[in-house]
Amino acid sequence: MSLKKKRIFVAGSTGMVGSAIVRLLEAHGCSELLTTTSADLDLIDQASVREFFEEKQPEIVILAAAKVGGILANDTFRADFLFENLAIETNVIHTAFKAGVEKLIFLGSSCIYPRLADQPIIEESLLTGPLEPTNEPYAIAKIAGIKLCENYYRQHGANFYSVMPTNLYGRNDNFDLDSSHVIPALIRKFSAAKANGDPEVIVWGSGTPRREFLLVDDLADAILFLLENVEASDIYGQGISHVNIGCGEDIEIRELASMIGEIIGFSGSITYDTDKPDGTPRKLLDVSRLSGLGWTAKTPLDAGLKSTIEWFQSSENTLAKKA
Numbered sequence: 001m002s003l004k005k006k007r008i009f010v011a012g013s014t015g016m017v018g019s020a021i022v023r024l025l026e027a028h029g030c031s032e033l034l035t036t037t038s039a040d041l042d043l044i045d046q047a048s049v050r051e052f053f054e055e056k057q058p059e060i061v062i063l064a065a066a067k068v069g070g071i072l073a074n075d076t077f078r079a080d081f082l083f084e085n086l087a088i089e090t091n092v093i094h095t096a097f098k099a100g101v102e103k104l105i106f107l108g109s110s111c112i113y114p115r116l117a118d119q120p121i122i123e124e125s126l127l128t129g130p131l132e133p134t135n136e137p138y139a140i141a142k143i144a145g146i147k148l149c150e151n152y153y154r155q156h157g158a159n160f161y162s163v164m165p166t167n168l169y170g171r172n173d174n175f176d177l178d179s180s181h182v183i184p185a186l187i188r189k190f191s192a193a194k195a196n197g198d199p200e201v202i203v204w205g206s207g208t209p210r211r212e213f214l215l216v217d218d219l220a221d222a223i224l225f226l227l228e229n230v231e232a233s234d235i236y237g238q239g240i241s242h243v244n245i246g247c248g249e250d251i252e253i254r255e256l257a258s259m260i261g262e263i264i265g266f267s268g269s270i271t272y273d274t275d276k277p278d279g280t281p282r283k284l285l286d287v288s289r290l291s292g293l294g295w296t297a298k299t300p301l302d303a304g305l306k307s308t309i310e311w312f313q314s315s316e317n318t319l320a321k322k323a
């Protein structure tokens, strides 16, 4: 599919994921991108979403808009994570179907899988066991989005399908210590400790959980590949409802903290706050389906961390001094 002249709506274009997708599509020569901010278009409001589609007539939709956050935000604002994500998904996916959108890709999350799924996690693990309690509301909303896409395909033949990215990081991430994910939190904490000469950095949980991390620019590259090369029938034809996107390697939080501390040049000690939750013990995606389709991740974790730290320290100097 040639994308250059298509009207592509990137829902969520101000966030870390949406902004990376917009950067890549622009660099790829896509000149008809449709982007909005939450002030222009409230995706939770059905009538506004309908009006937007009537006026702009997008041909392709990438649904990267979501209420997102780290382990503590998910566990605290449980109703908001469930309601807002369900509302965004039902409004955008249903309206895209009504408007005759040619192709829609919905972005979910690896937390849709059972807490104790076999590792690495294959797509077929969905709905085979209980979810991780700290993010169950978010996961339920994302599962609903997968099922919306799948069933608009099954009932109506809509070219809509879902991708499940692993934990993401990169520029334009949320660096707020209460609501962020682990990588931006640790970049900010270690940067502040280094700048202030603090002897210690506090890392949440036991440090033993394992996570897989993908640079958001690699995710954007995977989305571009899928837009150009993979249709809904290619996914559902394999008997799966979505495809995993990851790098295929994971790391202990302890090792991650040491790596970030080392890149930043922090020489003090690391303390673990075990009053904070660990979340799921391990979350490593099996990415053989995606590599079979023809895409693999390019950026090693150390290179991705270095570029993200450079971006944070150059653009967020005020944040870098506070923890």
Ligand code: GFB
Binding pocket: 069, 070, 071, 072, 074, 109, 110, 111, 134, 135, 138, 139, 166, 167, 168, 179, 180, 181, 182, 183, 185, 186, 202, 203, 204, 205, 206, 209, 211, 253, 276, 277, 278, 279, 280
């Ligand atoms: O990134 P994170 O919040 O998300 O936490 P999850 C990953 C691990 O890092 C957990 C630990 O074991 C945390 O306890 N950690 C250590 C920290 N220090 C920190 C810190 O300062 N901040 C944070 N945030 N974590 C989220 C889900 O789970 O992942 C979402 O809640 C979503 O639903 C997202 O799926 C990708 O991987 O645990």
